[in-house]
Amino acid sequence: MGGAAVELEAGGRTVRLSSPDKVYFPEPGYTKLDVARYYLAVGEGITRVLRDRPTMLERYPEGVGGESFYQKRAPKNLPDWIPTAHITFPSGRSADEICPTEPAAVIWAANLSTLTFHPWPVRRGRLDHPDELRIDLDPQPGTDFGDAVRAAHALHAFLDEQGLRGWLKTSGGRGLHIFVPIEPRWTFTEVRRAAITVGRELERRMPDQVTTAWWKEERGEKIFVDYNQTARDRTMACAYSVRPRPHAPVSAPLRWDELDAVDPRDFDIVTMPVRFAELGDVHADMELHPYSLEGLLELADRHESDHGVGDLPYPPDYPKMPGEPKRVSPSRAKNKK
Structure with missing residues (x-):
């Protein structure tokens, strides 16, 4: 055969x-x-x-x-x-x-x-320090590639404001991936925090079109910024x-x-x-332009101090992480009351 x-x-x-x-x-x-x-x-x-x-x-x-x-x-x-x-x-x-x-x-x-x-997102010489910030624009039911394109344009504008450049690719399905090469100075936890910050900023600019909601029941017909794709082993x-x-x-x-x-x-x-x-x-030439995450992490600190927003849930197979909110969907939490 x-x-x-x-x-x-x-x-x-x-x-x-x-x-x-x-x-x-x-x-x-x-x-x-x-x-x-x-x-x-x-x-x-x-x-x-x-x-x-x-x-x-x-x-x-x-x-x-x-x-x-x-x-x-x-x-x-x-x-x-x-x-x-x-x-x-x-x-x-x-x-x-x-x-x-x-x-x-x-x-x-x-x-x-x-x-x-x-x-x-690491090289074998520095296994605990990613050299890419990866942003996954994931269309949810009721949305399509065109919605991901609109979110990508907003992301492009935001990255420009931050002095960052993202390299764009199709996922091979309906979504888009944007990778920002970074200096390998930060941990997986810090890079994930930066990804959450990017997602929240897009969500603020496009509240009817973009979401960072981890629970599917809360996402609606929007583009989900899957911040957990930056967690270790994702x-x-x-x-x-x-x-x-x-x-x-x-x-x-x-x-x-x-x-x-x-x-x-x-x-x-x-x-x-x-x-x-x-x-x-x-x-x-992507690897020739590594950027700093300092600006995004400073913005994350401002989000937390000004708006009281911190970490978001990790995937279910992860150990409980410091500062992580309850890993229970809203509907399940409501039913337990």
Whole structure:
């Protein structure tokens, strides 16, 4: 099943791809080899994104219609040329995760049926200090990509006011991700506090369109700024990652001046290589511009002193954090009274 193995050249290494004819996307008929060739075509871009970052693999051994799983721990058959980092989870457990440094590592992971790559916002040299502030604009039921675009424009204006620059990409679905490269001086807790501050500022400017409400029952038909995507061990699909949807979309890096003209479905494993060949990696210089979080953290302090707002709930699998409000949905809290 899947045909005889083939060998692919990636950055000077030869990587074996088993079952290359195995269909991963039944509707368009895209195969494992198609996915691998896609990653070869954008290899320079995705290698920049993943370089030295602990990375979780989202694997689909039977393609998008079958079962899938997330792999955090480095596989036992890991080649000696793919480095790892020993990371600690909020539970106190730890694991060695792969840290890709070259295109061949991406193809090696694709051979394991990896469609989507989920890198941490840290490098293996500084595992407790993120070098990216990641902002997730997540459309809730009743909203769409156009609503996320409007929120992104407001975010762009706010970042400009703060002297910050965000790099924009599609999520591969209906949402948008904006990454701000930062100096690796702050902890996960501090970076999350900055993300909450960004969300609250957007919420203040667009109260009928944006929310930071953690509980789904409170969000309404708005764009949710998912601040918990900045918590330790929370990751987001990286730029150029293939997403497990029927038409094989990818998370596409964008320029801000393109935002009003694009549709997320414009970008898939067939169209993105064409775009990459024409434009290259439009985020290539992202790491050259690290910013400070001091301004956002000062604004967070003012929010707390002037408006009495502090931390927001963590995900349910996290240990109780200092200063965190009750982790109970409003409806459940009401029913307990």
